[in-house]
Amino acid sequence: RKEVEQDPGPFNVPEGATVAFNCTYSNSASQSFFWYRQDCRKEPKLLMSVYSSGNEDGRFTAQLNRASQYISLLIRDSKLSDSATYLCVVSLYGGSQGNLIFGKGTKLSVKP
Amino acid sequence: GAVVSQHPSWVICKSGTSVKIECRSLDFQATTMFWYRQFPKQSLMLMATSNEGSKATYEQGVEKDKFLINHASLTLSTLTVTSAHPEDSSFYICSEVQAGAVSYNEQFFGPGTRLTVL
Numbered sequence: 001r002k003e004v005e006q007d008p009g010p011f012n013v014p015e016g017a018t019v020a021f022n023c024t025y026s027n028s029a030s031q032s033f034f035w036y037r038q039d040c041r042k043e044p045k046l047l048m049s050v051y052s053s054g055n056e057d058g059r060f061t062a063q064l065n066r067a068s069q070y071i072s073l074l075i076r077d078s079k080l081s082d083s084a085t086y087l088c089v090v091s092l093y094g095g096s097q098g099n100l101i102f103g104k105g106t107k108l109s110v111k112p
Numbered sequence: 113g114a115v116v117s118q119h120p121s122w123v124i125c126k127s128g129t130s131v132k133i134e135c136r137s138l139d140f141q142a143t144t145m146f147w148y149r150q151f152p153k154q155s156l157m158l159m160a161t162s163n164e165g166s167k168a169t170y171e172q173g174v175e176k177d178k179f180l181i182n183h184a185s186l187t188l189s190t191l192t193v194t195s196a197h198p199e200d201s202s203f204y205i206c207s208e209v210q211a212g213a214v215s216y217n218e219q220f221f222g223p224g225t226r227l228t229v230l
Contacts, residue, residue, distance in 0.1 A: 004155070043205050043221040044156065087155070099146050100207075100219065102156040 003027060004103035006088050011108045017078045021106050023071040023088030030101075032091040033064050035073045037084040038105060044087055047073075078110045115139050116208050118222035125196055126230055132192045133225045135206035141186035142208035146219070147179075149202040156205065162189060196229045203227075 006023045013019050025033075033050040048055065050062040050071055061074040071088055085105040092101070115138040125131055135145065143164050148156040160181055162168035168181040180192040189208075193200055203226050207219040 041203070041224075041226070043224045045221070046219075099158045099161055100156075101158075102148075104153070104155040 003101050004088055006103040007106045009107035018076045021073045021086055025069050025090045030090040033071055034089040036087040036089050039084050080110050083110045116220045116222040118225050122226040124228045127197050130194045135189045135222050137187045137208050144209040145183050145189040146207045147191050148205045151202050198229045201229045
């Protein structure tokens, strides 16, 4: 079983649509959770951290369910510029150390 | 904000040659460096972790004699792919952790180096 599994893509949606991505992780000892976005042939960039209480940043809302080991990302009012691959990322460490464990990513294509 | 540069951004080489990739912190001092690689349509996979002034720790399956990492200063780390072969063709990305950061999860990624071995 892969450490981080994501929805298979691609997601093709019209502008203005709401789209949701799901992710599960296998290690219950995981401490930190993130969503990154990666544009084609570019480095990943942090979109947002994910907290158990849920958090929102503009059109983006992330949720974490530790009991189910499940992470989600909701994008409202999709823009063309949201087209990218979204990476679910976990770390076994919080605090003072930690490499990141990446999912394969889900590709989103927002069309006019 | 923090900026990490990588050089070269892409390289094409013949099988058997060695390729050095540099990762440089431009705005901060990095005590810890992670090197990842990403094969097409695959996830980023950690190759090794290096701390300034000490030997790198390699992930299982990554040959330390093939992928030489040098983190001799707080602003520069290098990854050398020795005797590269076509199967080493990949996207190599470094990430750095700012010295004194509360959480090592505050990572800053370089723009990546695309290596193609013919």
